[in-house]
Amino acid sequence: MSGVYDPNGPLRIAYLTYRGKPHVGGQGVYTRHLTKALVDLGHSVEVFGGQPYPVLDDRITMHKLPSLDIFNDLYPGRLPGYWEIKSWPDLVETGRFLTGQFSEPLAFSKRAYRALKPRAKDFHLVHDNQCLGWDILKIEKIIPTVVTLHHPITKDRELEMSHAPTARKRRAVKRWYSFVEMQGKVASKMPRIVVVSENSISDINKDMGVSLDRMRLVPVGVDPELFKPLPSVARQSGRLITTASADVALKGLSYLLEAMAQLRSQGRELRLTIIGKPRPGHSMDLIESLGLLPYIDFVSGVPDERIVELYAEAELAVVPSLYEGFSLPAIEAMSTGICLVATDGGALPEVTGADGDTVLQCPAGDAAALANTIAKGLDNPELRARVGAAGRDRVVSRWSWRRCAELTVDQYREVLEMPHNQQKLRVR
Secondary structure, three states: OOOOOOOOOOOEEEEEEOOOOOOOOHHHHHHHHHHHHHHHOOOEEEEEEOOOOOOOOOOOEEEEOOOOOOOOOOOOOOOOOHHHOOOHHHHHHHHHHHOOOOOHHHHHHHHHHHHHHHHHHHOOEEEEEOOOOOHHHHHHHHOOEEEEOOOOOHHHHHHHHHHOOOHHHHHHHHHHOOHHHHHHHHHHHOOOEEEOOHHHHHHHHHHHOOOHHHEEEOOOOOOOOOOOOOOOOOOOOOEEEEEOOOOOHHHOHHHHHHHHHHHHHOOOOOEEEEEOOOOOOHHHHHHHHOOOHHHEEEEOOOOHHHHHHHHHHOOEEEEOOOOOOOOHHHHHHHHOOOEEEEEOOOOHHHHHOOEOOOEEEEOOOOHHHHHHHHHHHHOOHHHHHHHHHHHHHHHHHHOOHHHHHHHHHHHHHHHHOOHHHHHHHHOO
């Protein structure tokens, strides 16, 4: 297998994703669509990933680098047995966990380095999807490397700490997010960081200290032939839909639940579909305390085609986030032609467009404002139809996975032309 580089030829890419949750936003969805689009362009991609493993195109080889899966959906935060610890990365993952830290990024970077070191000549380039563990720097020394950084996790940390009820809990949250400091230091040393929005570029520079000259804007995409209107599916009166990939303050689900409770108290018959799994924690406690359990449907592990049907069944899609670096769920919803209600958190205004034109917008972190905006959409079918159609036009005209892949390859080529990487390629 040859790693000889032809500036105009196809590339051999090793793609890294430490957590590839397949159906609900985040690394898994980005990985699935981007790698497929890269292969469609004629490049060769091999994915190295941890649990939960991403769903990939049949043409892509998946190399499983299993973690100890400490934070699995069934037993989150489990303590691995001593017999499971078989390597140095396993020991690092367990040791960091026992000190209250999120250990997956660091441990995965060590597993990835072990897997790639003997295969350095097989690949032109490594693409790291926001792992940024210390050993990514070791990988970059032997194989040219590009990183995608979707948004600064400093925002997650900041919001989780602000919502922590006690000083002890705040200290625990800060310790949990200690990996953020590592990610900032690693990102600052990488030759090229691909970022999905201008808002994220600004925040990564400010919060993580990554210089602007190392970052480039490459927006994510959507498949408008998959995420499309389904006129044959009837919309259900009062049906809302949202995506909740994790029970964290940043996603703002609690504000949507409070808004829904307010609207139901006014006599509105509402139901909410949540694309995600029900998990013990703040959101489930809030659902029960607000008496909303009979009116909420959780859906997870379903193919994209079913998610498109769920959008077609709803009257409004809602993105209540306090902060987003881009929001793939927002543009997927808009692409289906449903009217979107979204906050002004982070990059959402940059992505969703003008209030009353392509989105119904409200301030982040304000349940009453969110309730009023949802009511406005529910009460005006003509407004819903107009905003939904304009939202789809906005998405189709701006974002596709093919375009995302083309822009990403442009960054690959620029990095491969850097003098220090030319030297790596010459010694093969």
